[in-house]
Amino acid sequence: MTYMDLKGQKLKSAEKQISVASTEDKNFALKCVAEAINSNRKEILAANEKDVQNGILSNMSEGLVDRLKLDDSRIDGIIDGINTVIKLQDPVWKSDRVWTMENGLTFSKMTVPIGVIGIIYESRPNVTVDAFALAIKSGNCILLRGSSSAINSNLALVDAIKQGLRNSNITEEVIGFVEDTDRDLVSDMLNATDYLDLIIPRGGKGLIHFVVESASVPTLQTGDGNCHLYVDESGNLEDAVNILVNAKTQRIGVCNACETLLVHENIAKEFLPMAYEALKDKVELRGDIATASIIEVKPATEEDWYEEYLDYILAIKVVKSADEAIDHINKYGTKHSESIITENLTNANKFQRQVDSSTVYVNASTRFTDGGEFGFGAEMGISTQKIHARGPVGLEQLVSNKYLIMGHGQIRK
Amino acid sequence: MTYMDLKGQKLKSAEKQISVASTEDKNFALKCVAEAINSNRKEILAANEKDVQNGILSNMSEGLVDRLKLDDSRIDGIIDGINTVIKLQDPVWKSDRVWTMENGLTFSKMTVPIGVIGIIYESRPNVTVDAFALAIKSGNCILLRGSSSAINSNLALVDAIKQGLRNSNITEEVIGFVEDTDRDLVSDMLNATDYLDLIIPRGGKGLIHFVVESASVPTLQTGDGNCHLYVDESGNLEDAVNILVNAKTQRIGVCNACETLLVHENIAKEFLPMAYEALKDKVELRGDIATASIIEVKPATEEDWYEEYLDYILAIKVVKSADEAIDHINKYGTKHSESIITENLTNANKFQRQVDSSTVYVNASTRFTDGGEFGFGAEMGISTQKIHARGPVGLEQLVSNKYLIMGHGQIRK
Numbered sequence: 001m002t003y004m005d006l007k008g009q010k011l012k013s014a015e016k017q018i019s020v021a022s023t024e025d026k027n028f029a030l031k032c033v034a035e036a037i038n039s040n041r042k043e044i045l046a047a048n049e050k051d052v053q054n055g056i057l058s059n060m061s062e063g064l065v066d067r068l069k070l071d072d073s074r075i076d077g078i079i080d081g082i083n084t085v086i087k088l089q090d091p092v093w094k095s096d097r098v099w100t101m102e103n104g105l106t107f108s109k110m111t112v113p114i115g116v117i118g119i120i121y122e123s124r125p126n127v128t129v130d131a132f133a134l135a136i137k138s139g140n141c142i143l144l145r146g147s148s149s150a151i152n153s154n155l156a157l158v159d160a161i162k163q164g165l166r167n168s169n170i171t172e173e174v175i176g177f178v179e180d181t182d183r184d185l186v187s188d189m190l191n192a193t194d195y196l197d198l199i200i201p202r203g204g205k206g207l208i209h210f211v212v213e214s215a216s217v218p219t220l221q222t223g224d225g226n227c228h229l230y231v232d233e234s235g236n237l238e239d240a241v242n243i244l245v246n247a248k249t250q251r252i253g254v255c256n257a258c259e260t261l262l263v264h265e266n267i268a269k270e271f272l273p274m275a276y277e278a279l280k281d282k283v284e285l286r287g288d289i290a291t292a293s294i295i296e297v298k299p300a301t302e303e304d305w306y307e308e309y310l311d312y313i314l315a316i317k318v319v320k321s322a323d324e325a326i327d328h329i330n331k332y333g334t335k336h337s338e339s340i341i342t343e344n345l346t347n348a349n350k351f352q353r354q355v356d357s358s359t360v361y362v363n364a365s366t367r368f369t370d371g372g373e374f375g376f377g378a379e380m381g382i383s384t385q386k387i388h389a390r391g392p393v394g395l396e397q398l399v400s401n402k403y404l405i406m407g408h409g410q411i412r413k
Numbered sequence: 414m415t416y417m418d419l420k421g422q423k424l425k426s427a428e429k430q431i432s433v434a435s436t437e438d439k440n441f442a443l444k445c446v447a448e449a450i451n452s453n454r455k456e457i458l459a460a461n462e463k464d465v466q467n468g469i470l471s472n473m474s475e476g477l478v479d480r481l482k483l484d485d486s487r488i489d490g491i492i493d494g495i496n497t498v499i500k501l502q503d504p505v506w507k508s509d510r511v512w513t514m515e516n517g518l519t520f521s522k523m524t525v526p527i528g529v530i531g532i533i534y535e536s537r538p539n540v541t542v543d544a545f546a547l548a549i550k551s552g553n554c555i556l557l558r559g560s561s562s563a564i565n566s567n568l569a570l571v572d573a574i575k576q577g578l579r580n581s582n583i584t585e586e587v588i589g590f591v592e593d594t595d596r597d598l599v600s601d602m603l604n605a606t607d608y609l610d611l612i613i614p615r616g617g618k619g620l621i622h623f624v625v626e627s628a629s630v631p632t633l634q635t636g637d638g639n640c641h642l643y644v645d646e647s648g649n650l651e652d653a654v655n656i657l658v659n660a661k662t663q664r665i666g667v668c669n670a671c672e673t674l675l676v677h678e679n680i681a682k683e684f685l686p687m688a689y690e691a692l693k694d695k696v697e698l699r700g701d702i703a704t705a706s707i708i709e710v711k712p713a714t715e716e717d718w719y720e721e722y723l724d725y726i727l728a729i730k731v732v733k734s735a736d737e738a739i740d741h742i743n744k745y746g747t748k749h750s751e752s753i754i755t756e757n758l759t760n761a762n763k764f765q766r767q768v769d770s771s772t773v774y775v776n777a778s779t780r781f782t783d784g785g786e787f788g789f790g791a792e793m794g795i796s797t798q799k800i801h802a803r804g805p806v807g808l809e810q811l812v813s814n815k816y817l818i819m820g821h822g823q824i825r826k
Contacts, residue, residue: 016743020766093766096509101788105777114799115769193625197799212606216626218800239822246824330429352817353433353506356528364518364820373825374816375514386527386610386813387631388801400799403787404765407777409652411659412786 004188007176008195011116011141014173019113019139021170023090026137029168034082036164037129040156041075047156048125055149063253067123068150078129078157081378085133088377091395092139106406111399113139115197118189119380120145120211122203125153131202132161132175134380138398141174143196145189147203148181155179190215200393202381205308220388222381225255225336226308227366230325230351232342233264237271239363240341241278246365247339249282253310255382256337256369260305260315262325268318269294275316283312290318305332322347326354333357335384337369358384358391417601420589421608424529424554427586432526432552434583436503439550442581447495449577450542453569454488460569461538468562476666480536481563491542494791498546501790504808505552519819524812526552528610531602532793533558533624535616538566544615545574545588547793551811554587556609558602560616561594568592603628613806615794618721633801635794638668638749639721640779643738643764644684645755646677652776653754654687659778660752662695666723668795669750669782673718673728675738681731682707688729696725703731718745735760739767746770748797750782771797771804 018026037044048070055065097109117140121127128144135142146154158177165172178185190199193216200220201211212219229247231240247258263271268290276295279285286304287297297316304315305328319325322340329338339361340351352360359369369392371379376394383389389397431439450457461483468478510522530553534540541557548555559567571590578585591598603612606629613633614624625632642660644653660671676684681703689708692698699717700710710729717728718741732738735753742751752774753764765773772782782805784792789807796802802810 016767019769099788101786105781105786107787112769112799213629218631218798220800236822242822242824250825354429356432356525357815359816359818361818361820364818364823365825367825368518368818368823373514373518374520375512385631386525387633390813391816400803402770403772403804405772405774405777405781407774409649409655410777410781411655412663412778412780 002188003180003185004192004195007143007178008116008192010173011143011176012195014171015115015141017171018136018141018174019115021139025169026090026139027086029136029165029170030082030086030133032167033133033161033164034079036160036167037075037079037082037157040160040163041072044075044153044156044160045070045072047152050152051150060149064123064149068125068153070125070153074126078126081126081130082133084378085137088137088395090137091399103410104408105410108404110402110404112402114398114400116141116143116195117398118143118145118192118196118199118217120186120189120199120201120203120207122147122207123150125150125157127202128154128157129161130378131380134378134395134398136170136174138395140398141176143176143178143189145178145186151179151181187214190217193217200380218388220381220383220393221385222383222393223255224308224334224384225257225382226259226306226332226334227256227336228260228262228325228329228333228338229258229366230262230319230322230329230338230340231264231267231271232322232340232344232347233266234344234347235267235341236343236363237267237274240271241274243339243341243363243365244275245278247367248279248314249312250365250367252312254367255308256366257310258314258366259307259309260317260332262317262319262328263291264322264325265290265318265320272316279314283314285314285316287316288318291316308334322351326351330354330356335386336382337361337366339364339366358382415601416593416598417605417608420556420591421529421605423586424556424589425608427584428526428528428554430584431549431554431587432528434552438582439503439552440499442549442578442583443495443499443546445580446542446546446574446577447492449573449580450488450492450495450570453573453576454485457488457566457569457573458483458485460565463565464563473562477536477562481538481566483538483566487539491539494539494543495546497791498550501550501808503550504812516823517821518823521817523815523817525815527811527813529554529556529608530811531556531558531605531609531612531630533599533602533612533614533616533620535560535620536563538563538570540615541567541570542574543791544793547791547808547811549583549587551808553811554589556589556591556602558591558599564592564594600627603630606630613793631801633794633796633806634798635796635806636668637721637747637797638670638795639672639719639745639747640669640749641673641675641738641742641746641751642671642779643675643732643735643742643751643753644677644680645735645753645757645760646679647757647760648680648754649756649776650680650684650687653684654691656752656754656776656778657688658691660780661692661727662725663778663780665725667780668721669779670723671727671779672720672722673730673745675730675732675741676704677735677738678703678731678733685729692727696727698727698729700729701731704729721747735763739764743767743769748799749795750774750779752777752779771795
């Protein structure tokens with residue numbers, strides 16, 4: 001029996017229990033896990049310290065070390081996250097559609113858990129707990145594969161989770177963790193169609209593309225965000241500056257940050273200097289020729305239009321019309337989040353209808369694309385694919401459905 | 414530029430038009446296509462005759478030749494199919510959820526087309542038109558790859574479709590057809606992530622598994638149906654016999670036909686002879702040892718439990734309880750359709766809750782798993798996967814969604 005068979009069979013067997021568990025049992029299990037994490041702080045922080053030291057020794061960048069590092073307040077944040085999930089509505093065994101056909105058969109479309117969900121993720125150890133909590137609340141089992149740089153932290157967190165589950169009515173086998181950081185196991189996981197119903201990669205572009213290309217298990221592509229702000233000729237330019245500064249600089253390492261600014265040519269001479277003043281101290285600006293004729297920018301290359309910088313860099317292009325802005329976004333974007341600043345109803349409608357992205361804003365910052373800001377409470381990531389779920393993946397997106405049909409002897413004619 | 418690039422770019426460019434086309438324009442285009450098929454009968458039948466002759470020459474089985482063959486009444490059926498789709502509600506740009514958050518942002522979750530859908534299908538030429546009609550009505554472009562055995566019929570049908578589209582306001586480029594039967598092109602198609610948003614294989618197990626294993630484009634797995642009928646100890650045995658005969662023999666080559674009968678041990682001595690009488694002239698029975706001690710059957714092997722016969726063959730097993738029936742189904746089934754015959758409420762509930770299939774019946778034939786019987790009007794197949802859509806794939810399952818967010822200058826705090 002292979003390593004993946006061993007993991008997979010335990011999960012499949014736990015799936016039978018968790019898929020029909022009561023909300024009460026699931027919430028109690030989450031409460032037990034929150035308590036176990038709280039009482040395991042010392043062990044978790046010690047394990048995390050090992051990862052941090054290893055990271056520093058292997059010349060990990062400061063930003064990545066910061067993402068990896070846990071402290072008491074971050075552990076509080078992890079526990080708060082579990083408590084948030086406890087408060088969310090159970091998405092399982094709900095129906096928004098019951099109907100009866102002429103022959104008397106009654107149909108109910110019910111939500112059911114997906115089954116066993118695999119998560120492949122990078123650095124941040126809090127994902128271990130967040131993903132677990134969302135999966136369990138939606139009646140799914142979860143198989144986690146974190147990065148080797150966080151292996152000690154993740155093992156300590158999974159230990160605490162399992163400890164907590166042992167105090168609950170839910171089996172600890174609902175969570176599996178790939179302790180072995182052997183890369184071949186990732187490939188086994190991506191093709192474990194007998195055990196996994198869905199794989200969600202969480203991390204950078206490279207990881208996501210590798211998973212989507214290599215997996216035969218269905219995948220949910222998340223988090224690739226080259227987001228655009230288009231300032232239309234009729235836009236309120238003060239709002240546009242505020243929104244631009246917010247979308248570009250409020251947090252740079254996130255998928256809903258703005259990476260490219262598109263400006264209508266009729267207001268470029270007025271707006272670009274305003275944008276320049278607001279950003280110049282913090283942000284490197286790269287522009288096309290029309291932009292460079294108005295403000296000081298580095299020249300933008302074709303590659304810049306495709307780039308998700310996740311950094312203090314902004315690409316700028318002057319366009320002739322809303323149509324050109326829409327075409328640019330649909331060509332270079334990643335179907336994540338885009339915003340138009342306009343007072344023109346026709347252009348607002350056209351932009352929302354024709355831009356092919358998960359979330360399309362009028363007069364607001366792209367930074368709102370987030371499960372919490374949508375009112376979903378918590379999320380597993382932002383899906384940029386059109387299949388299964390698009391936009392923030394909260395509890396309601398972590399279920400499938402089943403049709404129940406009640407008859408009294410009907411046969412097909 | 415490769416063959417797939419050429420096809421893909423045309424489709425992507427047509428997607429811009431069809432994705433926002435009005436219901437009126439889409440219905441008019443379908444009407445034009447129906448008329449063109451009607452006026453091209455002679456050409457279509459002549460092309461089909463070539464395929465049929467080639468099939469006979471290459472020793473194609475009688476059943477397959479029959480599936481391949483078109484005649485006037487089958488062309489009428491194809492035209493009726495288009496008219497059915499014209500009458501269905503347009504699934505695009507609808508919302509069942511609009512809400513406003515505290516900061517004043519208003520969210521609308523809208524349905525949008527998926528984009529470009531690829532279909533890889535076997536023998537039956539009517540699929541060419543059915544799939545086209547469903548795709549267009551839901552605002553999607555479609556790339557078809559039929560089997561080489563139906564190439565002449567399919568080309569004639571696609572010609573008629575394009576002819577019809579030229580009389581409408583929808584570009585003929587919304588439909589692409591892989592004329593070249595080179596098998597390498599299938600692999601190019603399965604990995605054309607730049608052009609295709611979804612691939613639906615329609616055909617036998619082999620085709621479906623090949624597509625799911627090889628594709629990096631997301632797939633919708635359809636039609637693999639090892640369906641079960643479980644007769645509980647409290648079941649009405651006369652209803653059970655009627656339902657068994659219907660589910661097994663009304664049509665054998667379909668995915669919702671019954672392949673395995675499970676019988677509770679307490680009624681096996683009474684029920685199995687009834688089943689035997691009803692089926693023995695038409696159906697080969699294969700049973701486990703307990704069954705063989707009651708009626709005359711061939712011995713069933715472990716492989717029989719996995720088999721989708723699509724033939725006049727039925728596997729039979731005696732079980733100790735509803736739980737054993739559920740476990741058997743979840744182990745050997747394909748998550749398609751299963752039915753319990755029972756008067757016991759607890760067992761009915763348990764069966765519907767715990768059987769992990771797209772459609773779970775109480776006291777009815779599995780043959781009802783079908784878009785038409787569900788009231789969906791028409792279908793692209795029956796999905797047996799849990800991601801995106803499960804059960805009959807009608808127009809409502811051929812859409813994705815997009816969030817529209819209206820603000821007035823909101824930024825994230």
